[in-house]
Amino acid sequence: MISVRTAFAAVLFHIILAASASAQDVTLASRDGSVEIVGTLLGYDGEFYRVDSDYGVLTVDGTGVLCAGPGCPDLEAFVANIAISGAGTVANQLIPSLIEAFARHQGYSAQRLVTSDAEYSYVLNETDTGRTAARFTIRVTTSDEGFADLLSDEADIAMSLREVLPEEVARGIEAGLGRLSSPAQNRVVALDALVPVASPRNSVLEISPEELSQVFSGEISNWRELGGIDAPIVLHAPDQKSSILNVFLEKIVLPAGRHLSANVQRHATNSDLVDAVARDPFAIGLSTLSGPGNARPLTLTGGCGFRSGAIPEALKSEDYPLTTPLFLYLKGRRLPAVGREFMRFTQTPAAQIAVLRAGFVDQGIARTPVRRQGERLANAIRNAGPEIGLTELKRLVAALDGSRRLSVTFRFDDGASTLDAQSRSNVILLARALETGTIGANELTFVGFSDGLGAAGANKQLSRQRAASVREAVLQEATTADLGQISLTVDGFGEAMPMACDDTEWGRQVNRRVEIWSR
Amino acid sequence: MVEKRRVFTIGLTLIAAAATGHIMQSGGAFAARTDVSPPAVKPAQTDTGHSDIVAALPLPLVDAISPERLMMPVPWAEGRIVAAVSFQIERDTLTDAPTPSFLASSCEATLAASTKAGAMVDVALSAPCNPNERIVVKHAGLEFSDITDRDGAYFVSVPALNNHDAFSVTFANGSSVQAKPVTPSLENYDRVAISWQGGGKMHIHALENGVQFGDAGHVWAGFPGTSDTAGGPVDGGFLTALGNPDVVGPMLAEVYSFPAGRRHEDGAVRLSVEAEVTDATCGKEIIGQTHQISGGGVVDSTQIALTIPACDNIGGFLVLKNLLQDLKIARN
Numbered sequence: 001m002i003s004v005r006t007a008f009a010a011v012l013f014h015i016i017l018a019a020s021a022s023a024q025d026v027t028l029a030s031r032d033g034s035v036e037i038v039g040t041l042l043g044y045d046g047e048f049y050r051v052d053s054d055y056g057v058l059t060v061d062g063t064g065v066l067c068a069g070p071g072c073p074d075l076e077a078f079v080a081n082i083a084i085s086g087a088g089t090v091a092n093q094l095i096p097s098l099i100e101a102f103a104r105h106q107g108y109s110a111q112r113l114v115t116s117d118a119e120y121s122y123v124l125n126e127t128d129t130g131r132t133a134a135r136f137t138i139r140v141t142t143s144d145e146g147f148a149d150l151l152s153d154e155a156d157i158a159m160s161l162r163e164v165l166p167e168e169v170a171r172g173i174e175a176g177l178g179r180l181s182s183p184a185q186n187r188v189v190a191l192d193a194l195v196p197v198a199s200p201r202n203s204v205l206e207i208s209p210e211e212l213s214q215v216f217s218g219e220i221s222n223w224r225e226l227g228g229i230d231a232p233i234v235l236h237a238p239d240q241k242s243s244i245l246n247v248f249l250e251k252i253v254l255p256a257g258r259h260l261s262a263n264v265q266r267h268a269t270n271s272d273l274v275d276a277v278a279r280d281p282f283a284i285g286l287s288t289l290s291g292p293g294n295a296r297p298l299t300l301t302g303g304c305g306f307r308s309g310a311i312p313e314a315l316k317s318e319d320y321p322l323t324t325p326l327f328l329y330l331k332g333r334r335l336p337a338v339g340r341e342f343m344r345f346t347q348t349p350a351a352q353i354a355v356l357r358a359g360f361v362d363q364g365i366a367r368t369p370v371r372r373q374g375e376r377l378a379n380a381i382r383n384a385g386p387e388i389g390l391t392e393l394k395r396l397v398a399a400l401d402g403s404r405r406l407s408v409t410f411r412f413d414d415g416a417s418t419l420d421a422q423s424r425s426n427v428i429l430l431a432r433a434l435e436t437g438t439i440g441a442n443e444l445t446f447v448g449f450s451d452g453l454g455a456a457g458a459n460k461q462l463s464r465q466r467a468a469s470v471r472e473a474v475l476q477e478a479t480t481a482d483l484g485q486i487s488l489t490v491d492g493f494g495e496a497m498p499m500a501c502d503d504t505e506w507g508r509q510v511n512r513r514v515e516i517w518s519r
Numbered sequence: 520m521v522e523k524r525r526v527f528t529i530g531l532t533l534i535a536a537a538a539t540g541h542i543m544q545s546g547g548a549f550a551a552r553t554d555v556s557p558p559a560v561k562p563a564q565t566d567t568g569h570s571d572i573v574a575a576l577p578l579p580l581v582d583a584i585s586p587e588r589l590m591m592p593v594p595w596a597e598g599r600i601v602a603a604v605s606f607q608i609e610r611d612t613l614t615d616a617p618t619p620s621f622l623a624s625s626c627e628a629t630l631a632a633s634t635k636a637g638a639m640v641d642v643a644l645s646a647p648c649n650p651n652e653r654i655v656v657k658h659a660g661l662e663f664s665d666i667t668d669r670d671g672a673y674f675v676s677v678p679a680l681n682n683h684d685a686f687s688v689t690f691a692n693g694s695s696v697q698a699k700p701v702t703p704s705l706e707n708y709d710r711v712a713i714s715w716q717g718g719g720k721m722h723i724h725a726l727e728n729g730v731q732f733g734d735a736g737h738v739w740a741g742f743p744g745t746s747d748t749a750g751g752p753v754d755g756g757f758l759t760a761l762g763n764p765d766v767v768g769p770m771l772a773e774v775y776s777f778p779a780g781r782r783h784e785d786g787a788v789r790l791s792v793e794a795e796v797t798d799a800t801c802g803k804e805i806i807g808q809t810h811q812i813s814g815g816g817v818v819d820s821t822q823i824a825l826t827i828p829a830c831d832n833i834g835g836f837l838v839l840k841n842l843l844q845d846l847k848i849a850r851n
Contacts, residue, residue, distance in 0.1 A: 113822060278729040291845075
């Protein structure tokens with residue numbers, strides 16, 4: 001108890017110190033006295049000074065210099081302060097679990113300080129000495145506000161349910177905060193998915209993305225049209241600022257040339273939305289896999305025999321079309337050492353356990369044996385015809401035989417050959433697995449598939465090219481992998497094994513992919 | 520519970536009266552030569568009347584004297600005042616050395632813990648030499664304080680938080696006894712608990728099956744639900760309040776239990792914590808812990824410090840919907 005109070009005092013002292021330091025001068029002199037930098041101290045992260053000097057803003061390694069002047073920080077009492085701001089789903093469900101797991105992993109004791117539902121913090125103390133090592137302050141806002149706080153220097157880490165927007169990238173560059181879209185400045189920390197939900201008392205169990213867009217634009221307004229009873233559909237959606245709603249609009253509604261109906265009940269939180277839907281047998285709502293609560297998730301069908309449940313494997317492989325990764329974004333500036341350790345921790349197996357316990361899907365690589373791919377094979381046979389002949393099907397079956405599909409799958413943004421955000425994260429995941437030798441296979445085949453637009457021959461060639469470029473990207477990242485132990489090959493089957501109908505953009509995007517098969 | 524609390528209050532009132540009576544006699548010199556710190560007795564009260572000590576004594580004074588001190592041998596409690604207040608106190612607590620109460624044959628404290636339905640554990644303490652004494656009950660990181668009765672006995676039903684941690688009772692002098700029950704069938708229950716020090720008014724609110732506040736299925740201390748200790752099936756959860764708010768240095772806890780695996784649909788129980796802003800807690804920090812377990816799994820314990828809103832909000836509530844993770848209920 002007493003040590004906790006001391007810790008608070010130490011933290012408070014540091015804040016006051018930091019505030020007063022910012023206005024005052026420091027002189028940083030190299031230990032031999034040969035170099036001297038005079039300026040205003042902008043920050044000290046426990047290792048590096050940031051000084052606004054005559055030469056501009058300089059970052060100076062603290063081990064090489066002595067600090068003199070009233071602005072110098074107390075090196076002994078340094079506490080790393082890390083401010084995190086952004087989406088409530090990440091802030092409330094995931095971050096507490098991650099920080100507590102991180103604290104246990106690093107041997108810190110953690111205390112959660114709560115003032116309201118809008119903000120809390122964690123104080124991490126060294127278990128043996130009781131010294132406060134770090135304080136994480138978490139603001140519970142939205143993805144938009146998280147980026148705004150990052151760009152205005154109010155936060156060190158932004159929590160987001162969406163990728164950074166081009167204008168936010170531009171503002172970041174302007175503010176000298178680096179390129180937020182670069183792989184070094186963001187991490188996928190967990191996976192979630194948008195799921196349509198209905199009341200458990202509703203008899204409709206499935207809906208296609210096309211129907212979903214019709215329902216939410218008001219074109220379909222009665223459950224009868226979805227195979228249910230004759231009753232009007234009541235629409236429930238997250239409020240305007242929700243990233244989940246934006247993902248839905250951008251992936252499902254807008255590409256179909258539709259707009260969200262004005263007749264929608266809005267909810268500030270996902271739990272409010274789900275519980276309201278659960279109470280009303282005629283309601284339909286947009287929720288997430290991590291929080292369907294008392295309502296029932298509806299299975300997405302492809303409209304022509306395909307079906308996609310929001311199960312963990314389908315999220316990891318993005319076979320489920322509405323997967324929404326949870327991101328952490330960083331400024332192009334060093335975090336204090338504890339902050340860097342935390343970011344590194346989020347990508348470890350220990351963090352994946354915390355992710356699972358928080359109710360999200362982790363990024364651990366799963367392997368599905370070919371015998372569980374019957375439905376995919378059936379799709380391939382159904383799709384066979386003049387363009388995909390028996391020979392090609394036999395080749396596909398031979399390649400699949402005895403192999404396992406890794407959950408790591410690579411998908412591309414519209415038409416182009418640029419990987420989407422989750423796939424870029426997958427490049428790093430697969431590279432790390434190769435480096436640490438945890439794949440447990442002798443051979444990995446990068447297998448390309450395409451959508452069904454255009455000629456089959458060209459598609460086959462294109463799919464193979466995409467597979468080769470993904471292989472190249474993984475190899476570039478896996479610099480320390482021992483490639484004598486595992487062979488990495490490339491194949492392409494074009495449009496031979498579709499996973500969704502090609503009549504919508506989202507369907508084509510699901511089909512354009514590079515899978516990894518292991519033996 | 521009501522009966523016990525009443526007895527306890529009288530007990531402490533008398534003890535406090537005895538102490539105060541003596542202080543009134545000794546005056547200022549007393550404070551100087553003992554380790555009882557002056558704030559423990561309000562100066563204003565030492566100036567008031569003296570003959571009808573028990574009646575004149577305002578209740579808050581009870582809180583001001585720690586039971587540890589009261590249970591210590593009290594060399595300064597000389598016969599006259601004590602006898603004037605109560606013979607019972609003289610016999611049981613205010614003598615130099617602890618003496619057994621009427622029924623006990625030895626001073627040995629024993630604790631029994633037995634598992635019953637609902638993954639509850641009955642904890643029974645017999646400590647004949649520790650009557651009317653503040654005790655702290657501990658199990659798997661959960662802690663709460665209460666008081667033994669005049670015979671040194673104490674009984675409480677505690678929801679088990681795991682299968683392997685013992686239950687212990689710690690006395691004022693730091694010694695403790697413990698007991699381990701037969702493994703409770705914890706896998707059938709999801710549990711969340713919050714424990715805190717200082718006696719602030721805090722409650723867990725559980726909304727089952729998506730119901731709203733005040734509906735059936737809103738379980739909290741004011742509507743605690745029923746455990747299935749009788750053996751019959753119960754669909755809803757139940758709340759167990761632990762600890763005695765009238766003990767000096769109160770440590771309180773609430774545990775919400777939900778019987779898993781009896782549902783036909785997946786679902787969730789929304790959990791929130793409400794802390795009342797009172798004149799005792801406003802603007803202060805309440806230190807405590809949260810505990811969450813599901814399916815008999817590991818206890819996730821988190822140290823917490825809640826800052827209660829400022830004193831111009833007295834009567835209001837700090838409502839925290841995200842302090843506890845909602846329970847996810849999987850269909851059977």
